[in-house]
Each structure stands twice: as C-alpha cells, then as structure tokens.
Amino acid sequence: MPKSTKYVAKEPDATGRIHYTAAExxxxxxxxxxxxxxxxxxxxxxxxxxxxxxxxxxxxxPQCVEVSEVLRAHTGWQVAPVPALIGFGRFFKMLSEKTFPAASFIRDRESFDYIEEPDIFHEIYGHTPLLTDARFARFSQKIGETGLTCAAADYSWLIRLYWFTVEFGLIREGGEIKALGSGLASSPGELAHSVQEPSVIRKPFDVIDILRTPYRIDINQPIYFVLDTVEQLLEAAERDLLADIKTAQALGLHDPVFPPKPEAA
Incomplete structure (x- = not known):
C-alpha cells in the first residue's frame, strides 16, 4: 500500500450513507x-x-450499508467506510471483528485503468463477493485474529498470505485456472495477465512458500499461487500461522523475480 494518497475520504451521513456525485x-x-x-x-x-x-x-x-445488509445475512460480515490508507493494526482488528474496511473514495478518470491505493471500486466490486462465502469469510477473519497476536515486525510476513490468496489468488476449476482474488477481479489489466500470460509463474498453494515470497504493489504480479480447492484456505485457517511465520523467517525470503521499485525523484 502506498504511504500517501491524493484522495480524500468521503464521510458518511447520519444514516451511514455517502453522497457521491454524478461524475463519481x-x-x-x-x-x-x-x-x-x-x-x-x-x-x-x-x-x-x-x-x-x-x-x-x-x-x-453502492452504499456500504446496503452491501452490509446482504453480507450479514450470509456470513455475519459488514463493510465500514474508512480513509484511503489505514495501518496494518487497524486492518487486522477490523477483519477479526468481521468488518471489512472500505476506502470511501472512487478513483478519478485520470486513474481509471490503474490506481495504486484501494478505492471503493476495488473494495466493493473486488472484495465483497468473496465475503458472501463462509469459507473466505472465515479465512479473512483468521488473518485478522492472527494479526492481533503477532508482533508489528511480523505484519509484512502475515500480509503475504492475504495478498497471494484473497487479493491475487488463482484456483483450478473445471480443468482451467481461474482468477479468485479481489485485486484481480477489480483490475482491468491484471485479470487477463494472471490467467493467460505465458511468462507468469503459477505455483501450487503452499503457506510457507507464500510467506517467503516478496511482492510489489505497483506492477502486475510475476508470481501467483494456485489453489486446487477452496478447502485449502480452510485448512490454512486452522494452522498455527504464528509458527508458520517463524518458520518462514528462519528460511528467509525468496529472491524477488521483479526489479526493485524505482526511487522517487
């Protein structure tokens, strides 16, 4: 996630609704x-x-209040509007409480095809469909619960498991590889890239391997992890993820397969 943003959070009114303009x-x-x-x-x-x-x-x-009504009926989750950028600590706490934090602004036309920070399109269009499924809802809650118990120094390790599954995961379905992650569903360019690009590395789902895999947020991913079944996420949710983080740290990060991010001028 970028450390700053040009966007300003939109505040809900007393009913929980946000006024979006016709242009938005x-x-x-x-x-x-x-x-x-x-x-x-x-x-x-x-x-x-x-x-x-x-x-x-x-x-x-869409309004968070109307999306929350549907989510509560299916999995007990809700969506709450937040500023564009929140820290890992708050993010994990909200997930642990079955609340998905949704940045309240929507991108402008200048950033129509790519925006580095998450906006309401990514949050609602990309994330909330999976939160209607009890399996993904439980996995997301476990990430939050684990985040509350691990040290701040471990946040970047834990978030890789979320990144390569909920955000950018793939799955085998009917003999084909399909996009599962929310970041893929909401990305005009990376959706096709993830399942069709020949140069992409697609690895079998493995928790320790994922925890050791670095990523960049500002490029199409060169590596994706492929689930065979959604039940693998449920199995991961029952693991001792704190112990897994320690194992991954002892083994060390894999060498990145992407160039370093250019320094800002």
Whole structure:
C-alpha cells in the first residue's frame, strides 16, 4: 500500500450513507461495464456466485450499508467506510471483528485503468463477493485474529498470505485456472495477465512458500499461487500461522523475480 494518497475520504451521513456525485457514479458505471465481461469469462465460480448474491448496482456507487445488509445475512460480515490508507493494526482488528474496511473514495478518470491505493471500486466490486462465502469469510477473519497476536515486525510476513490468496489468488476449476482474488477481479489489466500470460509463474498453494515470497504493489504480479480447492484456505485457517511465520523467517525470503521499485525523484 502506498504511504500517501491524493484522495480524500468521503464521510458518511447520519444514516451511514455517502453522497457521491454524478461524475463519481459515472466512473463506477464505466468501470463495471469495462470489467464485468472479463470477470464473467476469467473469474472463478465462488466470486461469480458472490456477485449474484450481492446484485450490486451497475449505474452508481453502492452504499456500504446496503452491501452490509446482504453480507450479514450470509456470513455475519459488514463493510465500514474508512480513509484511503489505514495501518496494518487497524486492518487486522477490523477483519477479526468481521468488518471489512472500505476506502470511501472512487478513483478519478485520470486513474481509471490503474490506481495504486484501494478505492471503493476495488473494495466493493473486488472484495465483497468473496465475503458472501463462509469459507473466505472465515479465512479473512483468521488473518485478522492472527494479526492481533503477532508482533508489528511480523505484519509484512502475515500480509503475504492475504495478498497471494484473497487479493491475487488463482484456483483450478473445471480443468482451467481461474482468477479468485479481489485485486484481480477489480483490475482491468491484471485479470487477463494472471490467467493467460505465458511468462507468469503459477505455483501450487503452499503457506510457507507464500510467506517467503516478496511482492510489489505497483506492477502486475510475476508470481501467483494456485489453489486446487477452496478447502485449502480452510485448512490454512486452522494452522498455527504464528509458527508458520517463524518458520518462514528462519528460511528467509525468496529472491524477488521483479526489479526493485524505482526511487522517487
């Protein structure tokens, strides 16, 4: 996540609703129109099933209160608007409480195809479909619970497990590799890249391997991890993740397969 952002959080009113302008609603509408045909072809069934349950509006930015109503009925989760950038500590606490933090702003036209920080399109369109599924909801809660018990120095290790599954995970489905992660579902470019690009490294799901794999947030991922079944996430949620982090730290990080991020001028 970037350390700063040009965007300003939008505050909800007394009813929990946020006023979005017609221009902001139009950005949502155009993002959905661009992304949905690709999602229907390349995304995995758990994500598509979540979309059907939510039935998100296509012509305006959804409200967290209306999305939360559906999530509560399925998994007991809710969505709460937050500023664009929150720390790992707050993030883990919210997940542990079955609350997904959703940045309240939506990207501008200048950043239509790529935005480094998460916006409401990524949060709602990308994340909430999987949170209608009890398996993904439980895994996300376990990440939060583990984050509350580990040292701050371990945050960057733990978050890799979330990054390579909930955000950028792949899964085998019907003999094909499909996109599962929320970052893929909401990305115009990386969705196809993740499942179709020949140069991409697609590795079998392995918790220790994931914890040792560095990543950059500002490029298409060169490495993805592929689940054989969603149940592998449930098995991971029952592991002693603190012990797994210690094992990964003892083994050390893998050498990155991407160039270092250029220094800002």
């Amino acid at each position: 609603d139009a950005v949502w509408r155009d993002l959905v129109a661009q992304q949905q045909p690709h999602v229907e072809t390349l995304a995995a069934e758990p994500f598509l099933a979540g979309q059907r349950k939510l039935n998100l509006p296509k012509d305006r930015v």
